Amino acid sequence: MSTNDAVTFWEDVYGGRQAATDPRPNQRLAQIAAGFPPGDALDLGCGDGGDALWLARQGWRVSAVDIAAVAVERLSGLARARGLGDRVVTARHDLQESFPGERTT
Incomplete structure (x- = not known):
């Protein structure tokens, strides 16, 4: 599967279903x-x-990444809505192409 195929696949998976409200x-x-x-x-x-x-919620500082932009955008919104926006940093990465760097917050 090429990078573009993987991105399209996962964007379709998350974009094609209702957002989880309480994952x-x-x-x-x-x-x-x-x-x-x-x-x-x-x-x-x-x-x-x-x-x-x-x-x-347990006090951890989390860097959360996914290949699908829709997934990280939804997670970012859920974290903010729950008052956890300062503990959850999201980023889109295709791990075949890039890897998250050191957390800066």
Whole structure:
């Protein structure tokens, strides 16, 4: 699959369905991370943002990335609406082409 095909595919996946209003975290992540003190987290392929939002609610600072611009835009809006905008930074990256740099906030 070419980069353009992957971007189109994931934009269609997220753009073609209703935005999640309360995305749930991966249960295993919540079990494991609950035992760690909050710090910095990198969520690669954040999708609807359940993991990023859960981590932010626990006090983590999260850099969340996805190949689909619609996914990161939706997550950014959810984080702001929940008062977590200062804990969740979103960015669009195709990980075959680019990787998020060091968090600056």
